[in-house]
Amino acid sequence: MDKVLFREEQKFSQRWLWMLLIPVTLISTLPFIYCIFLQVVVGKHCGNHSGSISDLVVVLSLVMVLMSGIIWLVAKMKLIVEISEECIRYRYPPIIRKWKLVGKSEIESFKVRKYNPITEYGGWGIKGSRRNKALNATGNIGLQLYLTDGRKILFGTQKKQAIESAIKKMMQAQ
Template identity: 35%
Template sequence: MSKEIILFRERQRFRQFWLWVVVLGVAAIFWVGFVYQVLLGGQYGNRPVPDVQLSILFVLVGLGLPYFFYRMSLTTEVRPGLVQVRFWPFHVKPRQIPLHLVRDFERVTYSPIGDYGGWGIRWGSKGKAYNMSGNEGVKLYFYNRDPLLIGSQRAGELFQAISEARQMKV
C-alpha cells in the first residue's frame, strides 16, 4: 500500500496573547476559589457553593477550559485534487473539498474581525472561514456555493500547493 501524496500540511493553534489572558484569567478565578475554600477551608464569596460543586467547577472550567483551548487546532492538508480542513474538536473527520468544484482561488489578506467576526469557524457576509490567527489565507470560490476562506500562517505555500494539486491527476 503506497502512501498518499501530501503537498501541504499545516497545523495551527490559537496563539493570541489576549485570548490566553482571558482564558487563564477565567480559570484563575476557579483555581483561587478551589484552593481557598476546598484546600484551606475558608469560604469563597458571600454565598459559597458546597465543596463538591466547586471541585466539579474547578475541573470543568479551571482545568478543562484552558486544556480545551490548548488542544483546539486547525489542520489543513492539500493532496492531489483535494483540500482537507479539520477544526478539532468540532470536526470529527476532516472536511474534504474536491478541487474540481473550485471555480477560482486567490491568496488574500483579510480583516478577521471586520470580515468574519473573529477567529474560528466563522460565517460572514463574505462567506465561511476557517481561521486560527493572523490575517492571511487562501479564498476558494465555488460554482454552486459561497466562498470559503482558509486562514494560514503560510498562505503563499498553501496557494502554491492548491495550484499544483489542481494540475495533478487524482
C-alpha cells in the first residue's frame, strides 16, 4: 500500500444524541415494566385491554433488544477516512465494514467547505443519495469531492487544514 497522507477517525460525540437515546429507551420500556409490576405484584390489570404477563414480557424483551441494538450501533459507528498518494479509502463500521476506494483518476475536482448537515443531507451518518452522498459523524466542515461520473461525495472532517493539505498532495502526486 502506498504512503498514507491523512487519516481521521470520527465517532458520534454529540451529547444531544445520547440525551435523546436514553430517554427514548426509558419511555419505550417503562410502560411495559409498570404493567408487569401492576399485574404481578399488585394484582391489577393494566389499561382496558389487559394482556397476559407473558405477552408483556415478550414485547418488553423485543423493545429492549431493539433499543440496545440502536444504542450499540451508535456507540460503535465511526467514520474512518484515509488519503494516500493514489486514492481515498473510507469505511463506516459496522455499517460499511470493507474499505471503499475513490481513485485519484475518479476525482474531477474537490474543495474543503462548510456545509449544513441537516438541511443539505438530513443529518449525520451515511446520508444522501447514490449521486450525492455525505459520510459524517460530527461537525459541519467537509471534503467535497466532485467525481468524473457526476457523483458527489462529502466526507466530514474535524481536521480542515490537514485534509486539505493531503488532498492537494494526492492530486499533485505523479
